[in-house]
Amino acid sequence: MAPILRITDLKKTYDGGFEALKGVSLDIEEGEILALLGPNGAGKTTLISTVCGITVPTSGTVTVGGHDIITDYRAARSQIGLVPQEINLEPFEKVWNTVRLTRGMFGKKRDDALLEDILRRLSLWDKKDTRIKELSGGMKRRVLIAKALSHEPRVLFLDEPTAGVDVELRKDMWEIVAELKKQGVTIILTTHYIEEAEAISDRVGVINGGQLLLVEEKKALMERMGQKQLTIELREPLSAVPEALAEFDLELGEEGQTLTYSYDTRKERTGITTLLSALSDNGIVLRDLVTRQSSLEEIFVGLVKEGAA
Amino acid sequence: MNFRAVWAIYRYEMTRFFRTLMQSFISPVISTSLYFVVFGTAIGSRIQEVEGVSYGAFIVPGLIMLSVIMQSISNASFGIYFPKFIGTIYELLSAPINFLEIVIGYVGAAATKSLFIGLVILGTASLFVDLTIAHPFAMIAFLVLTCVSFALMGFIIGIWAGNFEQLQLVPLLIVTPLVFLGGSFYSISMLPDIWQTITLFNPVVYLISGFRWAFFDMADVPIGISLLAIAAFTGLCLAIVWLIFRTGWRIRA
Ligand SMILES: Nc1ncnc2c1ncn2[C@@H]1O[C@H](COP(=O)(O)OP(=O)(O)O)[C@@H](O)[C@H]1O
Ligand SMILES: [Mg+2]
Numbered sequence: 248m249a250p251i252l253r254i255t256d257l258k259k260t261y262d263g264g265f266e267a268l269k270g271v272s273l274d275i276e277e278g279e280i281l282a283l284l285g286p287n288g289a290g291k292t293t294l295i296s297t298v299c300g301i302t303v304p305t306s307g308t309v310t311v312g313g314h315d316i317i318t319d320y321r322a323a324r325s326q327i328g329l330v331p332q333e334i335n336l337e338p339f340e341k342v343w344n345t346v347r348l349t350r351g352m353f354g355k356k357r358d359d360a361l362l363e364d365i366l367r368r369l370s371l372w373d374k375k376d377t378r379i380k381e382l383s384g385g386m387k388r389r390v391l392i393a394k395a396l397s398h399e400p401r402v403l404f405l406d407e408p409t410a411g412v413d414v415e416l417r418k419d420m421w422e423i424v425a426e427l428k429k430q431g432v433t434i435i436l437t438t439h440y441i442e443e444a445e446a447i448s449d450r451v452g453v454i455n456g457g458q459l460l461l462v463e464e465k466k467a468l469m470e471r472m473g474q475k476q477l478t479i480e481l482r483e484p485l486s487a488v489p490e491a492l493a494e495f496d497l498e499l500g501e502e503g504q505t506l507t508y509s510y511d512t513r514k515e516r517t518g519i520t521t522l523l524s525a526l527s528d529n530g531i532v533l534r535d536l537v538t539r540q541s542s543l544e545e546i547f548v549g550l551v552k553e554g555a556a
Numbered sequence: 557m558n559f560r561a562v563w564a565i566y567r568y569e570m571t572r573f574f575r576t577l578m579q580s581f582i583s584p585v586i587s588t589s590l591y592f593v594v595f596g597t598a599i600g601s602r603i604q605e606v607e608g609v610s611y612g613a614f615i616v617p618g619l620i621m622l623s624v625i626m627q628s629i630s631n632a633s634f635g636i637y638f639p640k641f642i643g644t645i646y647e648l649l650s651a652p653i654n655f656l657e658i659v660i661g662y663v664g665a666a667a668t669k670s671l672f673i674g675l676v677i678l679g680t681a682s683l684f685v686d687l688t689i690a691h692p693f694a695m696i697a698f699l700v701l702t703c704v705s706f707a708l709m710g711f712i713i714g715i716w717a718g719n720f721e722q723l724q725l726v727p728l729l730i731v732t733p734l735v736f737l738g739g740s741f742y743s744i745s746m747l748p749d750i751w752q753t754i755t756l757f758n759p760v761v762y763l764i765s766g767f768r769w770a771f772f773d774m775a776d777v778p779i780g781i782s783l784l785a786i787a788a789f790t791g792l793c794l795a796i797v798w799l800i801f802r803t804g805w806r807i808r809a
Binding site: 261262296299300301302303320321322323324325327329331333335336337338339344347348349350351352353354355356394 | 558560561563564565567568571575638639642643644646647648649650651652653804808809
């Protein structure tokens, strides 16, 4: 099946001469959740804005459901829902009116039952006649989502949906995303929270400096890039790491009670066996062992450093 | 043509207007009444008639034009500047609509509002003076054309403006003087020769003259020239809007 979204060598240079996208190519399959992970200024919003028609691409092509975003913009844009990064809403307007406006602007026939259903799913139904300025930040974000869903898009862009949102609301948002995925909506979300990408996406794209560094299945990414750490709890505390163990790059923990060994799961030999026998050769007695998979955060930091080097 | 989108924008803009209906209604009523008190009574006691029309009635077309022009510009410029200012413009840019549809929605709504206000002023004025309209169809046509063309001009100003000061600048520095010197309160023939000539460079003179002709069948400049002037002005605004549309100027980064 052809990808629902195909971005080919997309470049964007802003009027001031700043090159915010340096040739991004990306295919997204229908029904998947892709997290675009990158620090501030990476080009995430620029990428989304260009696909959605808010900024004009300098070169490259984008198709949505096979429709080019420039030559066939009506068909392309009809399929896209956008939840912008900023809470851009008219403060004096009522929730219902603003959601209805979006549906109309996308050329869809009035359908109050559908809008009611969307508002209910987002727990906004009892707020439908409330003025937007009276809503909390989290509720406003939901209104933006309701607007984006009002015209039944096949692809939904969520630009940093949980930035500045407290933990509870973030969990809510993740549930909403999972629910939308069940309904078959393709979702592209940007975030600079690693745990967010880790928690809800199928694939992760890492973007920095206007370049897509990699796109991979989340699991594969973590396995491929995975650093693991082995923490060894000691029977007797050590005052320093013995000279004989220097080659293992061990880290002595608090009060000399633990030793931490980092190894790469990608390598054939992790060095664990050698380490353990070296420990007993040196008369060090173990009490317990713990291993820990490195988080996407560590992977990401590693990648950005690689990219900068 | 995405008619649903045009209608959605128009409707949304009109609800904003109806939300503040009392304000929209009361302020023209009050200012018209004040104009009558100040100009009609104070000046009218010295000038009884202008070319056979009572002074009170004579100023009505000018008064309507004055308000309609200012209202069209401010409604339309604010209407499109506001989404830029608060960021909701993203929605216009990402929807499957083209610039023409956006223009029809916003300019249509702004023109409707000022047309409504123009009619309210006409109604208020008829409480103060006896009015007979010689060419009612021409009167309506002139009114509508003025609403539309100045709403187009307002739309351009709203797109151009980068802040609230700029939004006020053009109406304040250019339009207000032209409108006040456009012969709302006097006939051009009452001016000294040299001023009569200078005045002919003011486009608003042609509008007010034509509009007055529709009421009283008398004009400072021939009606054909008035028609030509308003058509040319509308054409100019349309051309600029089309250029903005072509280039995406000040709209898309
Ligand atoms: N309208 C603009 N004009 C000029 N530069 C811009 C504009 N918008 C964004 N940029 C620049 O492009 C880069 C990428 O920005 P953005 O796409 O917003 O990043 P992100 O969303 O990943 O934080 C930043 O360096 C930003 O300053
Ligand atoms: Mg951003």
